[in-house]
Amino acid sequence: MKPALIVHGGAWDVPDEAVEACNAGCGNALAAGWSVLASGGSALEAVEASIITLEDDPVFDAGYGSHLNRDGQVECDAMVMDGATLRAGAAAGLHRLKNPIRLARKILEQCPHMMLIAEGAERFAKDSGLALCKPEELVSEAEWQAYLRCSKDEHAAVHHRGHEQGTVGAVALDAQGRLFAATSTGGTCCKLPGRVGDSPLIGCGCYADSQAGGVSCTGYGEAIMKIVMAKTAVDFLRRDSPSGEHKPSAAQQAADGAVKLLAERGKGSGGLILLDRSGTPAFAFNTPRMACGYVNPDSNFVVSV
Numbered sequence: 526m527k528p529a530l531i532v533h534g535g536a537w538d539v540p541d542e543a544v545e546a547c548n549a550g551c552g553n554a555l556a557a558g559w560s561v562l563a564s565g566g567s568a569l570e571a572v573e574a575s576i577i578t579l580e581d582d583p584v585f586d587a588g589y590g591s592h593l594n595r596d597g598q599v600e601c602d603a604m605v606m607d608g609a610t611l612r613a614g615a616a617a618g619l620h621r622l623k624n625p626i627r628l629a630r631k632i633l634e635q636c637p638h639m640m641l642i643a644e645g646a647e648r649f650a651k652d653s654g655l656a657l658c659k660p661e662e663l664v665s666e667a668e669w670q671a672y673l674r675c676s677k678d679e680h681a682a683v684h685h686r687g688h689e690q691g692t693v694g695a696v697a698l699d700a701q702g703r704l705f706a707a708t709s710t711g712g713t714c715c716k717l718p719g720r721v722g723d724s725p726l727i728g729c730g731c732y733a734d735s736q737a738g739g740v741s742c743t744g745y746g747e748a749i750m751k752i753v754m755a756k757t758a759v760d761f762l763r764r765d766s767p768s769g770e771h772k773p774s775a776a777q778q779a780a781d782g783a784v785k786l787l788a789e790r791g792k793g794s795g796g797l798i799l800l801d802r803s804g805t806p807a808f809a810f811n812t813p814r815m816a817c818g819y820v821n822p823d824s825n826f827v828v829s830v
């Protein structure tokens with residue numbers, strides 16, 4: 526099977542001056558994930574490698590450089606899902622994990638449960654050998670300044686360089702046919718402490734089923750949850766490309782259909798990336814821009830904001 530990889534850095538109002546950084550960030554995430562897949566590695570390793578790269582890049586809203594909540598703290602959520610078993614590892618309300626996706630993977634592989642939150646999640650992280658950082662180590666200067674501007678005035682996109690959202694995600698298919706999807710976020714800016722969005726919720730911000738495809742979402746979480754967007758897109762794939770048939774056009778139709786539903790029924794904005802079960806990539810969004818990238822059939826990287 527030919528491996529496939531698609532990544533995103535969020536659907537938002539990317540200002541012109543951030544386009545280059547978003548393109549570079551998506552390119553770096555593709556390079557990290559593709560080096561795993563091209564050398565015969567697993568899709569799980571690949572999505573983790575891509576997401577770590579995106580979490581470490583302060584231009585995106587995940588890990589270091591995440592948006593701050595109303596207490597001025599980073600509070601992260603992440604999830605990874607295995608398309609073969611339908612098992613997920615998800616974590617929410619994290620203050621002390623530099624790379625929340627590493628914890629999501631530990632939960633997937635080592636925990637009897639599929640989702641842990643807050644202090645219990647961080648205790649599990651420590652017990653499974655992950656290093657905890659100080660909460661302030663996740664705060665970038667740009668987000669701190671944005672937080673101060675919002676605190677003095679009121680929460681507004683203009684205080685965040687138009688950067689309302691910017692979750693990261695990756696979906697990979699490896700040579701053995703294993704399909705994994707992953708999503709990681711700092712959530713929406715100036716959110717209430719304790720707020721959890723779509724990203725770590727199975728079927729909302731992320732879903733993978735090897736019989737249909739894998740999806741990672743971004744955008745206004747409260748709207749994405751209403752239409753269970755990731756699972757909805759996977760259901761569209763299953764409906765439009767039943768087993769035994771492969772219609773590459775079904776991938777784009779599923780992406781477009783889910784984003785249309787987000788606007789019409791969820792009354793919200795956002796986007797998604799997906800791979801169908803054969804590795805056909807597609808993405809769609811109804812925000813001004815979305816940062817994303819995929820590997821084309823000639824193994825070249827295509828990035829677009």
Ligand code: ASP
Pocket residue numbers: 535536586689690691692710711712713721722723724730742743744745746747749
């Ligand atoms: N979906 C994320 C959330 O609501 C935000 C984003 O995608 O940027 O937490």
